Amino acid sequence: MKVLIAEDAMISRLMLEEWLTSWGYQPISAIDGEQAWDIISEDKANAPRLALLDWMMPNMDGIELCQKIKNTEKLPFIYVILLTSKNSKEDIVTGLDAGADDFLSKPVQPEELRSRLSVGARTLDYQQRLLELDDQKNKFLGMAAHDLRNPLTSIIGFSQLLLNTPLDESSKQEFLNIIHQVSNEMLFTLNDLLDISVIESGKFDLHVKEHDLVELIAYRIRLITLTAQQKNIQIQTELPEKLLISFDKDRIGQAIDNLVSNGIKYSPKNTIIRVQLSIEKNQVKISVFDEGVGIPLDKQHRLFGHFSKLGSKPTGGEKSTGLGLAIVKRIVEAHGGEVGIISEPQKGSCFFFTLPLKNG
DSSP: OEEEEEOSOHHHHHHHHHHHHHTTOEEEEESSHHHHHHHHHHTGGGOOSEEEEESSOSSSOHHHHHHHHHHOTTOOOOEEEEEESOOSHHHHHHHHHHTOOEEEESSOOHHHHHHHHHHHHHHHHHHHHHHHHHHHHHHHHHHHHHHHHHHHHHHHHHHHHHHHSOOOHHHHHHHHHHHHHHHHHHHHHHHHHTOHHHHHHTOOOOOEEEEEHHHHHHHHHHHHHHHHHTTTOEEEEEOOSOOEEEEEHHHHHHHHHHHHHHHHHTSOTTOEEEEEEEEETTEEEEEEEEOSOOOOGGGGGGTTSTTOOOSOOOTTOOOOOSOHHHHHHHHHHHTTOOEEEEEOTTSOEEEEEEEESSOO
């Protein structure tokens, strides 16, 4: 880790450099505040994150330099330790007001300095972890928005039919029931995906019960058929009559939605998507075949990561956040299953996931 040393006294500066080097730090020295600021501002993104600033220096003293560091926008957080022979309460208040994170009295004792630097390094590590968590939070907010798009599309489609198409009472009731069901699913998704503690733990609160997987697949395909019809894409199924296994109905429904909608999004118009359910050994396999452009083998490992976009663009101008397949992966793995892809350029793709036939 780089450490900036701003010290005008040559002997003190050389001593600090020697200590820091022996402890595994990378010292970068300046003879006054102005030179130290030049070092920081030359490459702000890669500026030293730890700084030892002598209070009394020519041109720009440690207090002025500390204020400049702390008040400059777009500068990474720098942990500042003031080196000073001042120790009155008024001096401490002055240093704190300037933004100093710690003080070290002169003459500097090596073991105390080493301990203060360790505290600074830990603080920087905690700060970096908080930034990463904040970034992760933003990503999962995006995931929530992505995961709500499909059911919202269904609500809009069925409500337009209700508004614009003469329907008998039976059809009206069916469409209203679908809208009500999908609305409840959207609320469930919001409540769960926005629970940051659950998301960050990498665990889903699964509600596993025995359901008919075939019935669920057929229902989810019915909801997304309107979207496919806009591109004249047919969805064909190869399903048994019935298959009762234990799973979280809402979560696996999301996984099916994402795989099928992904196939629609990246398939040309006037093509076919096949949804197949097969049983292999002790697991069930749900496969979605499309007639899209396919994905090169050397890029396939990136598909199930967050925000993965490999250059392929949706064929109908649809939006993509690169989160759909990551959602599928997390849901399926929480059930003890696996996700995968078989694809060749210009030959389409098969995205699939498996679920155990029996829990445990």
